[in-house]
Amino acid sequence: MPARENREPSPGLALALAVVAISWGSILVRLCSAPPLSIACYRNAIAAVLLAPFAYRKIFSSHLLPGTLGRILLAGAFLAVHFGAWIWSLELTSIGSSVVLVSTQPFFAALVSGFALGERAHPKVYVGMALSLAGTLLISGADWGISPERFLGDALALVAAAAGAGCFVVGRSVRNQIPFLDYFFLLCATAAVLLAAAALAAQQPLTGFTASDYLCLVALAVFPTLVGHGCLNWAVRHLRVYLVNLAAFGEPILATLYAWILFREPVTLALLSGGGLIAIGILLSIRASSRVTAGAR
Numbered sequence: 637m638p639a640r641e642n643r644e645p646s647p648g649l650a651l652a653l654a655v656v657a658i659s660w661g662s663i664l665v666r667l668c669s670a671p672p673l674s675i676a677c678y679r680n681a682i683a684a685v686l687l688a689p690f691a692y693r694k695i696f697s698s699h700l701l702p703g704t705l706g707r708i709l710l711a712g713a714f715l716a717v718h719f720g721a722w723i724w725s726l727e728l729t730s731i732g733s734s735v736v737l738v739s740t741q742p743f744f745a746a747l748v749s750g751f752a753l754g755e756r757a758h759p760k761v762y763v764g765m766a767l768s769l770a771g772t773l774l775i776s777g778a779d780w781g782i783s784p785e786r787f788l789g790d791a792l793a794l795v796a797a798a799a800g801a802g803c804f805v806v807g808r809s810v811r812n813q814i815p816f817l818d819y820f821f822l823l824c825a826t827a828a829v830l831l832a833a834a835a836l837a838a839q840q841p842l843t844g845f846t847a848s849d850y851l852c853l854v855a856l857a858v859f860p861t862l863v864g865h866g867c868l869n870w871a872v873r874h875l876r877v878y879l880v881n882l883a884a885f886g887e888p889i890l891a892t893l894y895a896w897i898l899f900r901e902p903v904t905l906a907l908l909s910g911g912g913l914i915a916i917g918i919l920l921s922i923r924a925s926s927r928v929t930a931g932a933r
Contacts, residue, residue, distance in 0.1 A: 658865065670849050677828055715799070718799040722796035734793045737776065
């Protein structure tokens, strides 16, 4: 009887699981009363603690090249900016606007990975990204009409999108130089340390929260971070960066639905129209990308 082959999980299945897990991130953040940088710090710190038993011994017994370690630390810095900016945006703008705008991450990933990794996207990908950008401007322009504070929240969501793309691009560049769990542990630990320093600098407390707050922080670390971002960071080792980012567009659809059900957040015409343009752009990009991938096999 032939021996069974050791098959890795399907990247597509990992992406589907990631989308469901990360879609709860904004809801858990909204349910937590801790300051934004403190929330971002804890979700990474708890994730790093849970990963430590599986990674730290191998890390200290291995010999990482200085260039590899430097790139991992850079990816961790990008992740810190991503979480810090995005969670702060949720305090200033609606969940719908924040998660839709942060989903423009593929636009930045396609641009950066083309230059940094040589992963050139199909021209139609950039057409799709232009449509997504138009949707972004529609949403942020409407929020500016409501209040400058909401516009600032939208801007922070876009900063988070760019930083998230940077994290994936740098992470893909070291995928063959360090095992995944070791990499993810260092990524979360670096982000946690930087976010702790940022929280202290901004005079946002790291202690004294309620029991329900700590429960939300643990849930954030386990589901959106370990499961969600873990699956995304694993998938980026097997798929092109912008493809992984494109799949994550399912997050705003689910998160906006949850926010409407749980918090009665209105789904405005600008959000629907802008989100529709972004969705069309993403789908166009996915179709063009799938043709490139199939032709490259």
